[in-house]
Amino acid sequence: MWPFIIAFAISFLITPAVIKFYRSKNWVDDPQKLKHAKKTHSKSVPRGGGLVIYAGILITALVFLQIDKYLIGILLGGFLLVIGGVLDDIFDIHPLLRLGINTAAALIVVGSGIGIAYVTNPFSTEVIHLNQPQIPIFLFGKTRTIWILADLFALLFIVWNMNIVNWSKGVDGQLPGFVSVAALMIGFLSYQFIDDPTQFNTSHLSFIVAGAYLGLLFWNWYPQKIMPGYGAGSLGGYFLSILAILSGAKVATALMVLAIPTADAIFTIARRILAGKSPFWGDRGHLHHKLLDVLGWGRRRIAVFYWASSLGLGLLSLRLQTWGKIVTLAVVMSLVFGFLIWAKLQQTKKVK
Numbered sequence: 001m002w003p004f005i006i007a008f009a010i011s012f013l014i015t016p017a018v019i020k021f022y023r024s025k026n027w028v029d030d031p032q033k034l035k036h037a038k039k040t041h042s043k044s045v046p047r048g049g050g051l052v053i054y055a056g057i058l059i060t061a062l063v064f065l066q067i068d069k070y071l072i073g074i075l076l077g078g079f080l081l082v083i084g085g086v087l088d089d090i091f092d093i094h095p096l097l098r099l100g101i102n103t104a105a106a107l108i109v110v111g112s113g114i115g116i117a118y119v120t121n122p123f124s125t126e127v128i129h130l131n132q133p134q135i136p137i138f139l140f141g142k143t144r145t146i147w148i149l150a151d152l153f154a155l156l157f158i159v160w161n162m163n164i165v166n167w168s169k170g171v172d173g174q175l176p177g178f179v180s181v182a183a184l185m186i187g188f189l190s191y192q193f194i195d196d197p198t199q200f201n202t203s204h205l206s207f208i209v210a211g212a213y214l215g216l217l218f219w220n221w222y223p224q225k226i227m228p229g230y231g232a233g234s235l236g237g238y239f240l241s242i243l244a245i246l247s248g249a250k251v252a253t254a255l256m257v258l259a260i261p262t263a264d265a266i267f268t269i270a271r272r273i274l275a276g277k278s279p280f281w282g283d284r285g286h287l288h289h290k291l292l293d294v295l296g297w298g299r300r301r302i303a304v305f306y307w308a309s310s311l312g313l314g315l316l317s318l319r320l321q322t323w324g325k326i327v328t329l330a331v332v333m334s335l336v337f338g339f340l341i342w343a344k345l346q347q348t349k350k351v352k
Helices: 002-024 049-064 069-091 095-111 148-167 174-190 202-220 229-247 250-257 259-274 287-293 299-319 322-351
Strands: 118-120 127-129 134-139 142-147
Touching: 002 049, 002 202, 049 069, 049 202, 049 229, 069 095, 069 229, 095 148, 095 229, 142 148, 148 229, 148 250, 148 259, 174 202, 174 229, 174 250, 174 299, 202 229, 229 250, 250 259, 250 299, 250 322, 259 287, 259 299, 259 322, 287 299, 287 322, 299 322
Parallel strands: none
Antiparallel strands: 118 127, 134 142
16 A cells, blocks of 8 residues: 555645645635636635646656556646646636647547457447457557547547546535545456556556545645645546556446546536536536535535545445446436436525
């Protein structure tokens, strides 16, 4: 567990320096100056969480992991997300630009050779291979092959999870806690698989990610001294997606540990589109907003709910087969959708 401990220590120790630096530059999220319905905090707080997370992961990875083309691709993609995160911390960049940065980071990873070569077939004991069709290309003196379906699926999978995880950071302590739990679950699960294409230990990278986010959690816990920001939010989904692919856990397990954010994201996108609004612009309709506004839950209670959900569903994923995971996901989706519809009706009654 040394990778976990070292990543935690680095993240924990450098956070005060990032907070001080951001405040000295006045790079803070002040809800009094820049009002938005989605914001739940009342005092100015620096973002900067992306710098903390990336530093903790980068330094620990270089110490404990064997460097290969996959790790280089992962770290380069993460670095791009950090740059985007810092720009967003300062300038609050357009959501479509964030999406473009997310896509570029995922393309770097896929370009390094990380793809989803197969998925489990729920109707048989076989798997569904995604390694065809292939396109050979000559690049940098070598003939390389693009696996169209495997690479496209991986690209969409990574970009989707980056966005849904980033949307689930509305209250103090929410995001670092559930990302840390999810990374630990994937790390434990990775011991069950032997098809890791990398030279480094994927479980070690999982524990590094978990440690880095846990270190940030101590400073993001209520009352928060720093916010994750777009940087730490997108990095969370980025690393969880990559770890799920590399561990052999693939889509089902990642969906299990991220079932609550996934259900919230699907409902939110559908709700915004049906209302004639852009699905990319934030509002106060996420699950954490409804728990806060309708049920009156405190920030700490909401954060713990997200942690506990990821932990419980992650433990289930260690036990369940494919159909069990599908049924569990369907139940979670139904519960979240049902609650969000009920919460919306309650708020509508109050307005009338």
